[in-house]
Amino acid sequence: NAGVMQNPRHLVRRRGQEARLRCSPMKGHSHVYWYRQLPEEGLKFMVYLQKENIIDESGMPKERFSAEFPKEGPSILRIQQVVRGDSAAYFCASSPLSWEETQYFGPGTRLLVL
């Protein structure tokens, strides 16, 4: 039973480029959450999605960041025109039902903006 998968594991971008981070939830899970972790910090919630719906995006920066979870395929976190401050580890988690349920985390994507 494969866990949450994220790719790429490491991503290097120059300022101004776009970053696309992908997350495949555990089999049978239809709820996906994205978190950001800065060095020496805890995880900060960004967005919660179900298939084709954004349920809560209260933690998403208002500009340049977007997320989707299409009917088919992985969830995508997209960062446009990256800046150095976007460098962080981005984690995806999934749960089987609502977000009250236990969340299982992926290994993360480490984004470095040069």
Place this chain on the structure above:
Amino acid sequence: GQQLNQSPQSMFIQEGEDVSMNCTSSSIFNTWLWYKQDPGEGPVLLIALYKAGELTSNGRLTAQFGITRKDSFLNISASIPSDVGIYFCAGRKSGNTPLVFGKGTRLSVIA
């Protein structure tokens, strides 16, 4: 935004010693969770607590949900080298709200 206060920030202990760490908040949380993160990996859930006063064990780990609902602690007994990592507490205020994480306690075990 809301954040949980974890202490200590880091600790170095001898193999075989017991460890205690805690997490506090100025607001009430209805769920407390403890995660462990190994280098380069995502957090793994250790223990979930859903009721004030609840004491739950998972092997050598024991966690308690504080009676005031504003704190929780995690104990590790007889530490071993593989206990090394970062331990995060996380809380949820109510059913439809996101998890809030502490900054973590970094544990090092000296063999």
